Amino acid sequence: xxxxxxxxxxxxxxxxxxxxxxxxxxxxxxxxxxxxxxxxxxxxxxxxxxxxxxxxxxxxxxxxxxxxxxxxxxxxxxxxxxxxxxxxxxxxxxxxxxxxxxxxxxxxxxxxxxxxxxxxxxxxxxxxxxxxxxxxxxxxxxxxxxxxxxxxxxxxxxxxxxxxxxxxxxxxxxxxxxxxxxxxxxxxxxxxxxxxxxxxxxxxxxxxxxxxxxxxxxxxxxxxxxxxxxxxxxxxxxxxxxxxxxxxxxxxxxxxxxxxxxxxxxxxxxxxxxxxxxxxxxxxxxxxxxxxxxxxxxxxxxxxxxxxxxxxxx
Numbered sequence: 001x002x003x004x005x006x007x008x009x010x011x012x013x014x015x016x017x018x019x020x021x022x023x024x025x026x027x028x029x030x031x032x033x034x035x036x037x038x039x040x041x042x043x044x045x046x047x048x049x050x051x052x053x054x055x056x057x058x059x060x061x062x063x064x065x066x067x068x069x070x071x072x073x074x075x076x077x078x079x080x081x082x083x084x085x086x087x088x089x090x091x092x093x094x095x096x097x098x099x100x101x102x103x104x105x106x107x108x109x110x111x112x113x114x115x116x117x118x119x120x121x122x123x124x125x126x127x128x129x130x131x132x133x134x135x136x137x138x139x140x141x142x143x144x145x146x147x148x149x150x151x152x153x154x155x156x157x158x159x160x161x162x163x164x165x166x167x168x169x170x171x172x173x174x175x176x177x178x179x180x181x182x183x184x185x186x187x188x189x190x191x192x193x194x195x196x197x198x199x200x201x202x203x204x205x206x207x208x209x210x211x212x213x214x215x216x217x218x219x220x221x222x223x224x225x226x227x228x229x230x231x232x233x234x235x236x237x238x239x240x241x242x243x244x245x246x247x248x249x250x251x252x253x254x255x256x257x258x259x260x261x262x263x264x265x266x267x268x269x270x271x272x273x274x275x276x277x278x279x280x281x282x283x284x285x286x287x288x289x290x291x292x293x294x295x296x297x298x299x300x301x302x303x304x305x306x307x308x309x310x311x312x313x314x
Contacts, residue, residue, distance in 0.1 A: 015229025019165045021193040030060035033261030034094040036068045040303045045088055046285050054269045059247055069121045072097030072106035084114035092117035096134045100156035111162050119167040125201040136201040141174050158190035165192030172198055176213045183217050193233035195259050209239035214253040235259050243270040265310040279311045
């Protein structure tokens with residue numbers, strides 16, 4: 001089985017000079033979603049290693065991970081940002097925040113540390129995100145001031161000459177009409193990709209996933225490409241619990257990129273391994289990882305414990 005393809009060294013642009021979303025990675029793309037404390041370096045690299053020989057390779061050609069959400073204020077408070085591991089690349093760093101200048105400064109630090117793309121989190125539904133007024137709480141279900149804040153942050157990142165793809169992760173709104181209204185505004189920015197979780201903030205992680213509106217967004221992106229040469233990658237996200245559902249999602253949304261998050265914490269790459277075997281395999285991977293001196297994260301032990309609890313159903 002061939003190895004996972006890596007991003008090329010030269011940035012490629014669409015006809016309007018906007019960075020393309022990893023054109024050197026063959027489609028379809030399987031993307032590990034940003035998950036706080038859980039899409040950590042060892043777990044990202046575990047999936048990358050296993051992806052080369054997993055059954056999911058019959059459906060997906062390339063693997064691409066996101067970091068957990070990183071608060072822009074936290075990144076800016078750090079004097080030094082450890083460089084991203086070359087074996088962990090390409091990697092998209094996701095930022096959370098609501099201040100354009102703060103976001104741009106943090107994004108630049110992450111790019112300098114080796115991030116290959118920057119994503120703005122506009123999808124997190126948690127109460128912690130509500131208190132910070134970030135994530136999905138920047139997008140109300142009407143055209144309020146919140147849309148202005150979110151769009152200002154997006155345009156600031158896109159116009160900051162970071163020389164990497166700028167992506168945005170969102171959730172659907174209560175109505176398809178509102179979702180598409182926001183998408184029309186979003187597509188006016190120089191973004192390279194949009195990942196859409198097909199549930200509303202109120203649904204959180206449960207309930208029906210709206211693949212139909214993701215399909216509509218994909219069709220809008222293709223019209224934009226035909227009319228203006230703009231190429232915006234649409235990424236489907238939410239509710240896919242198996243390889244069969246992954247295939248169905250791509251068929252129904254027409255997209256060639258799927259993002260998966262929490263299901264990967266229980267059944268990585270939908271391989272269906274026995275819980276005990278999975279836990280032992282991951283422990284051995286992390287031990288070897290540490291022996292090779294590849295990990296600098298002080299929270300590795302706690303994150304590993306959380307992964308094992310997910311694997312074992314505890």
